[in-house]
Amino acid sequence: MIMLNWWHSLRKKYQVSLIVAVLSIFGSTWFYIDEIHIGDKISNNYEYNQEELINLANELAQKYRELDAETIKELERTVIALSQQDAGKYDVDEALNLLSQGRTEEAEKIFELVALEARRKGQKANQKEAAALRHIGTLAYLDSTKKALEAYKRSTELEPNNVIGWNQLGHLYIRTGELDKADDTFRTVLRLAGANREYQAIAYGNLGLVYQTRGDLDKAVAFYENVLSISQELGNKENMAKVYGNLGIVYEIRDDLDRAVSFYEKSLAINQELGRKEGVADQYGNLGIVYRIRGDLEMATGFHEKSLVINQELGRKEGMANQYGNLGLVYQIRGDLSKAVAFHEKALAINHELTRKEGMADQYGNLGLVYQTRGELDKAISFYEKSLAINKTLSRKEGMANLYGNLGLVYQIRGDLDSAVKYWEQSLALFTEMGAARKIEQTEFQLDNIR
Numbered sequence: 001m002i003m004l005n006w007w008h009s010l011r012k013k014y015q016v017s018l019i020v021a022v023l024s025i026f027g028s029t030w031f032y033i034d035e036i037h038i039g040d041k042i043s044n045n046y047e048y049n050q051e052e053l054i055n056l057a058n059e060l061a062q063k064y065r066e067l068d069a070e071t072i073k074e075l076e077r078t079v080i081a082l083s084q085q086d087a088g089k090y091d092v093d094e095a096l097n098l099l100s101q102g103r104t105e106e107a108e109k110i111f112e113l114v115a116l117e118a119r120r121k122g123q124k125a126n127q128k129e130a131a132a133l134r135h136i137g138t139l140a141y142l143d144s145t146k147k148a149l150e151a152y153k154r155s156t157e158l159e160p161n162n163v164i165g166w167n168q169l170g171h172l173y174i175r176t177g178e179l180d181k182a183d184d185t186f187r188t189v190l191r192l193a194g195a196n197r198e199y200q201a202i203a204y205g206n207l208g209l210v211y212q213t214r215g216d217l218d219k220a221v222a223f224y225e226n227v228l229s230i231s232q233e234l235g236n237k238e239n240m241a242k243v244y245g246n247l248g249i250v251y252e253i254r255d256d257l258d259r260a261v262s263f264y265e266k267s268l269a270i271n272q273e274l275g276r277k278e279g280v281a282d283q284y285g286n287l288g289i290v291y292r293i294r295g296d297l298e299m300a301t302g303f304h305e306k307s308l309v310i311n312q313e314l315g316r317k318e319g320m321a322n323q324y325g326n327l328g329l330v331y332q333i334r335g336d337l338s339k340a341v342a343f344h345e346k347a348l349a350i351n352h353e354l355t356r357k358e359g360m361a362d363q364y365g366n367l368g369l370v371y372q373t374r375g376e377l378d379k380a381i382s383f384y385e386k387s388l389a390i391n392k393t394l395s396r397k398e399g400m401a402n403l404y405g406n407l408g409l410v411y412q413i414r415g416d417l418d419s420a421v422k423y424w425e426q427s428l429a430l431f432t433e434m435g436a437a438r439k440i441e442q443t444e445f446q447l448d449n450i451r
Helices: 050-064 069-083 092-100 105-120 123-140 145-158 163-175 179-193 197-214 217-234 237-253 257-274 277-293 297-314 317-334 337-353 357-373 377-394 397-414 417-434 437-450
Strands: 011-013 018-023 036-042 046-048
Touching: 046 050, 050 069, 050 092, 069 092, 069 105, 069 123, 092 105, 105 123, 123 145, 123 163, 145 163, 163 179, 163 197, 179 197, 197 217, 197 237, 217 237, 237 257, 237 277, 257 277, 277 297, 277 317, 297 317, 317 337, 317 357, 337 357, 357 377, 357 397, 377 397, 397 417, 397 437, 417 437
Parallel strands: none
Antiparallel strands: 011 046, 018 036
């Protein structure tokens, strides 16, 4: 733990002025990009120990218990940039002290003042204002999606050729479910990448995520294969591991489970080789899903529990939510509905906290399944409709198709066969667009039996 007087070990007195390199970095869920800006000549009262600053950023990440390794790197750069601000103008000590308590308001205030000062200097200081706004976005990303979105949007207006600002803005649009805006934003990243192969891979990977979410799996695969080709060319194993994992998800959606397992295992092996715990956790979770689909509930439970433990150790809230939801599904199949509800409600609470719409939609759907199994059909319909509404806003074809199918089953149980047929036909159309063979077969079988 960081002691209350932690900052005494962080600095040493000095008397000279320095020219400092202010680091401004933001990475996405997929990749992070380093960018260095040379700051103005400033006169600080203290020089801070960089190792302690990095420790502080990690402590801050742990307090919020939701961050992956790449986001922690972004926080490290922001904390270092904060320590390099002019202590004659700003209370840097107090801001760092509050960060050690998990409070970001003073640090954000300093960057807001830096941005305001740059704004007053006019267009010539746009780059400095944009860098300060990106640091605000880094901190706001922890607890205010709206503020982070506003900061990054403004930063791209001020510095329209900055690939970092556009890349993170795209991820914030995914977080809020604005997939058309995310698509446009990542295409801007691709344009700005020019001949830079690494930046091209970033753009292709993030576009793959957008099209995977939309259920346009052919386009998603094409984008991911572009990333894989570039990553192999550059020898970037970390990105190869991520692409293999995402390709596994696509083939799982298509019900090609053998191929999905092959990709998940490739990803798992690379992540283990690199010591990337978050990647190992993701692939354990993905393998658990496949074993659940295959009916091997013991193996599924084992993989989900392994994933959950690692996510808890890393403080990855999104990962924890995913595994609580997956364990809920396993206990549903086992018939332990009380445990299933408990897990789904844990997952739903975390997704609400993170304002993660995709996760909320999944858990509403899962709770609908539980109440359908219990025979509480009004509750089941209510949860299914909540889930369907969110999936529509996200343009998630797979989620919509599953929900239409579930609603069809409920109306079949009620004896309203016309409504059941209507929902199953909607479900079948979407599964056909996606090429989900097993789901197409199941839905056609239901329709044949009812007509």
